[in-house]
Amino acid sequence: MLNLKTQKLMLKTFPKGGIHPAENKITSSNDIKRMSIPKVVYVPVSQHIGIPSEIIVDRKDKVEIGQIIAKSSGFVSSNIHSPVAGTVTKLDKIIDSSGYKKQCIVIRTDPKNESNFKIPEFPLVKEITLSQKDILQHIIDHGIVGLGGATFPSHVKLDMKHDKHVDCLLINGVECEPYLTADHRLMLEKADEIIIGIQILMQALHIEKAVIGIENNKKDAIEVLKKATLVDDRIKVAALKVKYPQGSEKQLIKAILKREVPKGGLPMDVGVIVHNVGTIFAIYQAVQHNQPLIERVVTVTGKTVESASNFWVKIGTPIKDLIEEVGGLPEGTRKIVNGGPMMGKAIKNTDVPITKGTSGILVISEEEASRQEAKNCIRCGQCVFVCPMGLEPHLLMNLTEKGLYERAGNEDIMTCIECGSCSYVCPSHRPLLDYIRFGKSIVKNLNTTKN
Amino acid sequence: MADPIIISASPHIHSNKTSKKLMYDVLYALIPAFLVSIYVFGISALILTSVAVISCILFEFLIQKFLLKTEITITDGSALITGILLAFNLPSNLPIWMIIVGSLIAIGVAKLSFGGLGYNIFNPALVGRVFLLVSFPVQMTSWPTAVVNNTTIVDAVTGATPLGIIKEGLMYGETMTTLSSKFPSTMELFLGITGGSVGEMSALALLLGGVFLIARKVITWHIPITMLVTMAVFTGIFWLVNPEQYADPLIHILSGGAILGAFYMATDLVTSPMTKKGMIIFAIGIGIITVVIRLFGAYPEGVSFAILIMNAFVPLINTYFKPRRFGNKIKSKIM
Ligand code: SF4
Ligand code: SF4
Numbered sequence: 001m002l003n004l005k006t007q008k009l010m011l012k013t014f015p016k017g018g019i020h021p022a023e024n025k026i027t028s029s030n031d032i033k034r035m036s037i038p039k040v041v042y043v044p045v046s047q048h049i050g051i052p053s054e055i056i057v058d059r060k061d062k063v064e065i066g067q068i069i070a071k072s073s074g075f076v077s078s079n080i081h082s083p084v085a086g087t088v089t090k091l092d093k094i095i096d097s098s099g100y101k102k103q104c105i106v107i108r109t110d111p112k113n114e115s116n117f118k119i120p121e122f123p124l125v126k127e128i129t130l131s132q133k134d135i136l137q138h139i140i141d142h143g144i145v146g147l148g149g150a151t152f153p154s155h156v157k158l159d160m161k162h163d164k165h166v167d168c169l170l171i172n173g174v175e176c177e178p179y180l181t182a183d184h185r186l187m188l189e190k191a192d193e194i195i196i197g198i199q200i201l202m203q204a205l206h207i208e209k210a211v212i213g214i215e216n217n218k219k220d221a222i223e224v225l226k227k228a229t230l231v232d233d234r235i236k237v238a239a240l241k242v243k244y245p246q247g248s249e250k251q252l253i254k255a256i257l258k259r260e261v262p263k264g265g266l267p268m269d270v271g272v273i274v275h276n277v278g279t280i281f282a283i284y285q286a287v288q289h290n291q292p293l294i295e296r297v298v299t300v301t302g303k304t305v306e307s308a309s310n311f312w313v314k315i316g317t318p319i320k321d322l323i324e325e326v327g328g329l330p331e332g333t334r335k336i337v338n339g340g341p342m343m344g345k346a347i348k349n350t351d352v353p354i355t356k357g358t359s360g361i362l363v364i365s366e367e368e369a370s371r372q373e374a375k376n377c378i379r380c381g382q383c384v385f386v387c388p389m390g391l392e393p394h395l396l397m398n399l400t401e402k403g404l405y406e407r408a409g410n411e412d413i414m415t416c417i418e419c420g421s422c423s424y425v426c427p428s429h430r431p432l433l434d435y436i437r438f439g440k441s442i443v444k445n446l447n448t449t450k451n
Numbered sequence: 452m453a454d455p456i457i458i459s460a461s462p463h464i465h466s467n468k469t470s471k472k473l474m475y476d477v478l479y480a481l482i483p484a485f486l487v488s489i490y491v492f493g494i495s496a497l498i499l500t501s502v503a504v505i506s507c508i509l510f511e512f513l514i515q516k517f518l519l520k521t522e523i524t525i526t527d528g529s530a531l532i533t534g535i536l537l538a539f540n541l542p543s544n545l546p547i548w549m550i551i552v553g554s555l556i557a558i559g560v561a562k563l564s565f566g567g568l569g570y571n572i573f574n575p576a577l578v579g580r581v582f583l584l585v586s587f588p589v590q591m592t593s594w595p596t597a598v599v600n601n602t603t604i605v606d607a608v609t610g611a612t613p614l615g616i617i618k619e620g621l622m623y624g625e626t627m628t629t630l631s632s633k634f635p636s637t638m639e640l641f642l643g644i645t646g647g648s649v650g651e652m653s654a655l656a657l658l659l660g661g662v663f664l665i666a667r668k669v670i671t672w673h674i675p676i677t678m679l680v681t682m683a684v685f686t687g688i689f690w691l692v693n694p695e696q697y698a699d700p701l702i703h704i705l706s707g708g709a710i711l712g713a714f715y716m717a718t719d720l721v722t723s724p725m726t727k728k729g730m731i732i733f734a735i736g737i738g739i740i741t742v743v744i745r746l747f748g749a750y751p752e753g754v755s756f757a758i759l760i761m762n763a764f765v766p767l768i769n770t771y772f773k774p775r776r777f778g779n780k781i782k783s784k785i786m
Contacts, residue, residue, distance in 0.1 A: 016775070021464055110645065178464070263778040335457050341464040348458055364463055371459060373640075375527070376569035378470050381725030390776040392725070412776055420462030427468045428569075434460050 011216055014251035017388035019421045020243055021178050022343070023217060024404055027301050028181040032189060032310040037116050037326060041083050041316030042106045042353040043069065044096050047153050050076030050147040057106060061088045065115045066292050069105055072140070078153045079143035080105075081292035083314035085113040093201040096340040097345050097352050104353075107316070122193055125288040128200055135204040135287055142286035143293045143356075148172055148183075148247075148276030149339060151357035154283065158204055164268045169201055170256060173221065173277040174240060175248030177340025180360040182297040183277050185310045187214070187221040190281050191228040197284035198235055205273065210235045211256050212277070217242045227407050244342060245419040249274050251388050263415055279361075285414035298322065298354055302363030304330035319361055320350035335364040342420045375428040383422035383432055389415050393422035393432040401441030409443040416440060454726045470568075473720070474528030480660030481535055481715070487653040488555050492543040496649050499543055499550060504534030506554035514563050521567070529568050533557050536576035539650020540708065540755065541583070545590055552586075553579040573762045574722045577755045584755070614630060614706050618751040626695040651708040661714035673730040674723060676712040679704055681738025689746060703745065712737075712754035722762045728771035730766075736761045 046052035053070035063069060063082040070080040079382050091104040109116055131139065136158055144154040171194075175183040185195060198210050212229075214222050216239045229235045239254050252259045252274065257269040267274050275283075278296060285291035294315055301308040306327025313322065319336070323329055329336075329350075337344040338358055354361075383393035391412060399408040413436060422432040455639050465665055488496040511530040513522045524530075541550065557579030565571040584591045592615065651657075664670045689697040702708065717723060717737055726731045737757045744753025 016777070019466070021466070066724055071667070254777075256490065261778055263776070266780065333456070335463060337461075337463055339461075342462045344461055344463065346456075346458045346460070346463065348456060362463075368464060372469070375470060376567065378473075378569045378720050379722075379725060380470075380473070380720040382468075384725045384774055385727075387774070390774040390779075391682075392773065394725075412779070415776070415778065418461075424464065425466050425468065426464045426468045427466075429465065429469070431460075433462065437460065 009200060010239075011241040012213075012238055012255045013243055013246065014255045014388060015385045016390055017421060018243040018245065019250075019424055021424065023215070023242070024178045024303070025181050025184070026179065026303070027299055027308045027310055028184055028218070030185075030309050032185045032297055032312055034119065035311040035313045035317065035322065037084060037109055038141060038314060038321050039109055040089075040318075041107050041109065041314060042094055042318060042351075043080060043083065043107065043316040044094075044102045044353065044355055045080060046068045046102055046150060047080065047315070047355040047357060048078045049150060050074065050078070050194075052103065053077055053080050055103070057088050057105065059088055059091060062086075062110075063107060065113075066294060068143075069107075072143075072153075073441040074340045075418055076153055076156055078145050079292070080139060081294050083109060083316050084109045085115050086110040094353060095349070096200075096355065097347055097358070099348065101346070120291075121170050122161055122285070122291070123290050124196070126196060127204055128196070128287070130287060131371055132204050132206075135200055138287045138290070139283060142188075142282075142291065144279065144282050144286055145293070145356050146276055147278030147282060147356060147359070149343070149357055154275070154279055157268075157275070158201070165271055166205060166207060166268060166273055167209060167271045168253075168257060168273075169198065169205065169207050170252060170267075170272055170274045171198060171210060171277055171280060172247055172249070172252060172274055173214040173225070174217075174252060175218070176215055176242075176244045176247040177342055177344075177360075178227060178244075179301050179362050179404060180258050180299045180340045182299045182310055182359050184218050185217070186281055187277055188224055191224045193284045194225070194280050195226075195228045195235065196279055196288065197230065197280035198282060199232060199277065200287050201273075201280070202234065203426040207273075208234055212237045213240050213246075213252050213256050214238070215240050215242050215246055227396065244421065245388055245417070246401050248388065248417050250417065263412070293356060295356075296356065296358070298358055298361075299360035300326045302330070302333075302359060302365070302369075304332065304365045305363050306330065313358075315354060316357060317354045318350065319347070319352050319354065322354070322361055323350055323363070330365065332361050332364060332366045334366055334428075335368075337362040337364060342366075342417065342424070371431070372429040374430045377430060378428055380427060382425045382427060383430075386421040386425045388419060388421065389417060391416055393436060394430070396439060397430060397432045397435040400435045400442075405439060405442050405446060408439045409446065413439050413443055414447075456690075469525075471528050473669050474532055476664065476667045477532050477715070478528065478535070480663045480669075481539070481650070481660045483656035484650050484653060484711075486536075486541065487656045488539070488543070488649045491652050492649060492691050493545045498547075499534060499541060499545065499599075499649055502547055502550045503538035503541070503554055504531055504631070505530070506551045507534035507537065507558050510555050510558040510562065512560055520554050520565065527568065529562075530558060533562070533575045537579045537648070539711060539715075540576060540580040540648050542591065542593065542595070545583075549583055549587055549590060553583045556582045569721055571721055572765070573728075573759055574716055574719050577716055577759050577762075581755050581759060590656060600749070603608040614698075614745065614751040617702075618745075648708060648711075651706075651711045654705045654710050657710045657714060664714065664718075670714070670718040670720075670728070671730070673727050674718045674734045675710075677734035678713045678717055678738045678741075679709065681735045682709060682742055685739060685742040686746075697746065703742070706752075708752060708754045709741070712758055714739075716754070717758050717761075722765060724765050724768045724772065726772050726774050729768040732768055732772060733761050733765065736764065 051074040054073040065085045080374045086109040093101040096102045140155045146152045557575040559576035561575035669767040683700040686703045687700040740757035
C-alpha cells in the first residue's frame with residue numbers, strides 16, 4: 001500500500017493546470033488489426049506542415065507500392081509515396097480533414113498486383129550500419145513526418161544547423177487524448193523496434209540521453225518498454241501522471257526534465273528534441289528496412305462503435321472504409337472526429353482520407369456531441385486554474401470579443417497551445433477556445449504586418 | 452433531412468459541470484446549517500428563509516421580465532442561493548417586510564443593476580444585509596436567544612450576541628474574566644446553541660458543508676482557511692498581550708458569522724479573485740479588516756463589511772496577481 005503511494009508521488013507531471021477527462025480507452029487491450037486494402041486511395045500532397053509536395057506522376061500512370069508520387073519541394077516539406085500498387089486515375093481537389101479542398105492524387109488499387117496483398121514481415125534488425133548523414137537521408141527520402149499530429153517533417157528537427165546544444169531526446173508515448181490508443185498498442189507490439197529507432201536517432205544526433213515519457217494509465221507499456229530498454233542504459237522510461245495535456249511538447253519537457261521552453265521558443269532552445277513513438281517506429285522502418293511512410297496505426301473508436309479497434313491503415317484510405325470495417329456508422333452519430341476528442345477536428349463527410357497525421361477516428365453519439373448554450377461568465381476562475389500555459393482564457397475571450405487584439409497579444413494569447421482544457425471545464429459552457437483561436441489568427445496577422 | 456453531423460471546433464467533450472450544478476452543491480452544503488437553525492429558532496427560521504428565497508426569486512423574475520426585458524434567469528439557482536444566504540445573515544425575528552426590502556436590494560441593486568450574474572462586484576446577499584443593518588440597526592441587532600425546539604414564533608426574548616456582549620462589556624470597563632460568564636462556552640458556540648443570525652449558529656454544521664464544497668471542488672481551501680487563520684493570528688496577538696481586554700481567537704472564529712462568511716460568502720465565485728495568489732491576498736484582507744472592525748470599530752462584528760470592502764478590490768487583485776505565464780521568465784509586475 002505504502003509502496004503504491006510512494007509510486008504515485010514519484011510520478012512526474014507538469015506543474016500548473018491540466019484536467020482529467022474520462023479516459024475511455026476502449027481499444028487498449030486489442031491487438032492492432034490490419035485493414036484490408038482499399039479499392040481507391042486519395043493521397044493529399046499536403047499532409048505535413050510546410051510546403052505541399054510537388055506531384056511527379058500523371059493521370060493513367062502505373063505506380064508501384066512505395067514509389068514516390070510527390071516530391072518534397074523545399075526544406076520544410078516531405079516526399080509522398082504511393083501506398084498501393086495501381087493506376088493514377090485522377091489528380092483532383094478533394095476535401096481533407098481541414099475542411100478545405102486540397103490537391104490530391106487518386107490511385108485505383110490493382111487487384112491483380114500481389115504486392116498489394118502481401119503482408120509485410122520485417123525481422124528485427126538491431127545493428128545500425130548507416131552513417132549519420134545516411135540516416136538523415138533515409139528519413140528525408142522515406143517521407144517521415146511527425147505522427148503525433150503536428151506532422152512536422154522529421155528531418156528538419158534532426159538537421160541541426162543551429163549551433164544549439166541538444167543533449168536529450170524525449171520520446172512522446174504519453175497519448176493523453178482520451179479514446180486514442182494507437183501509440184499505446186504500438187509500444188506494446190513494437191517495443192524492440194522503438195528502442196532501435198531511438199538508438200538510430202541518438203546516433204544521428206550524437207545524444208547520450210533519451211527518455212520515453214508514458215502516462216501511468218499504460219502500465220503494461222511502461223513495463224514492456226522498461227524491459228526493452230535493459231539493453232541500453234542510456235534510455236530511460238518515465239512514468240507520468242495521468243493528466244491532460246501531459247503529451248503537449250512543452251508540458252512534457254517540463255514534466256520530465258524540469259526545463260521550460262521560453263515563450264515563442266522551441267524545445268531545442270532548452271536542449272531537447274521530442275519525437276512521438278509512432279515517428280520513431282517509422283524511422284526504424286525507413287532506416288533499417290527502407291520502408292517509406294505509407295501506413296500508420298489509427299484508432300477507430302467511439303462508445304457506440306460496434307467493434308472499435310486499432311488498425312494498420314494505408315495512407316489515403318477514405319475514413320468511410322474504416323468505419324465500414326468497425327461495423328458501420330452507429331445510429332445516433334452526431335459527430336465524426338479526426339483525432340482525439342480534445343484537439344481533433346470534426347469532419348463533415350467520411351470521404352476524407354487518412355493522412356500521415358491521423359491518429360484516430362472518433363465517432364461521437366448524441367449526448368456527448370452537442371454543445372450546451374453558453375451562459376454568462378460567472379468568474380469562477382476554473383479556466384484560469386486549468387490552463388497549462390498560465391493564461392487567463394476568460395480574459396482572452398473577452399478581449400477578442402471586444403476586438404481588443406493588441407491587449408490580447410499582450411496577455412500572451414499567442415502562447416495558447418489550443419489544448420481545449422479551458423472550454424472543457426467552463427461551467428458556463430463558454431466557447432473560450434473558439435474565440436482564442438480567432439483572436440490568435442488576428443494577432444498573428446497584426447504581428448506579421450508590423451514586422 | 453437535415454445533415455445530422457455537427458461540425459464544431461475542438462474540444463468535443465465537456466466536463467459536464469454547469470453553473471447550475473455548482474449552485475445546487477452550495478444549496479446542499481447549506482442544509483446542515485439550515486436544520487440547526489430550525490432546531491434552534493423553530494419555525495421562525497423557516498419562515499424567514501422562505502420569505503427571503505421567494506422574494507429574491509420573485510424580484511429577479513419581475514425585474515427581468517418587466518423592467519429589463521431580458522432573459523429570465525431564475526432557474527440558474529443563483530437567486531435561490533442569494534435568498535438563503537441573505538436569510539442566514541439576518542436575525543430570526545426580523546419583520547417580514549424588512550426581509551423583503553433586503554431581498555430587493557440584494558437582487559435589484561447588487562445583482563441586476565450591475566448586469567446580472569457574473570457582472571456584479573459585490574456579494575448580493577451581503578449588500579442586502581448591510582443595507583438593512585445600516586437602515587434598521589435596532590431590529591437588525593436584537594437577537595432572539597435560542598429557543599430550542601420551540602415551534603412557535605419567538606419574538607419576546609432577545610439578547611445580544613457573544614461578540615455584542617464583549618464589545619459592550621469592555622466599553623463599560625468589565626474584563627474578559629467577568630464577561631466570560633455572560634456568554635456561551637466555546638463548545639456551545641461550536642454546536643450552535645447561542646444567539647445570532649439564523650445561519651451562523653453552528654460552526655460544526657457550517658464546517659460540514661464547507662468540507663463538502665471543497666470536496667466537490669466548488670471552492671478551494673484558499674479563501675476560508677487563509678481568512679480564518681489571519682483572524683486567529685491577529686486576534687491571538689491582542690489576546691496574548693492583554694487577555695483581560697481581548698477575547699481569545701477561538702471566540703472570534705466561532706462567532707459573528709466568521710465561518711459562514713469564510714466558507715459561503717467570501718468564496719462566492721463571482722465576487723472573489725480568480726487566481727490562488729489573489730485569493731490568499733483577498734482572504735488576508737478580509738481577516739484583517741474583520742478584526743480591526745471588531746476590536747476598534749463601532750460594530751461588534753465585521754465580517755460582512757470586510758468582505759464587501761475586499762470585493763471592491765477584486766478587479767484590482769485580478770489585474771495584479773495573474774497566473775505565472777509558462778515560458779515567461781519575467782515575473783509579473785508585483786509578485
Ligand atoms: S486552450 Fe489555450 S487558453 Fe485554453 S487552457 Fe489550453 S492553453 Fe490555456
Ligand atoms: S471557466 Fe467559464 S465561467 Fe469560469 S471564469 Fe472561465 S469563462 Fe468564466
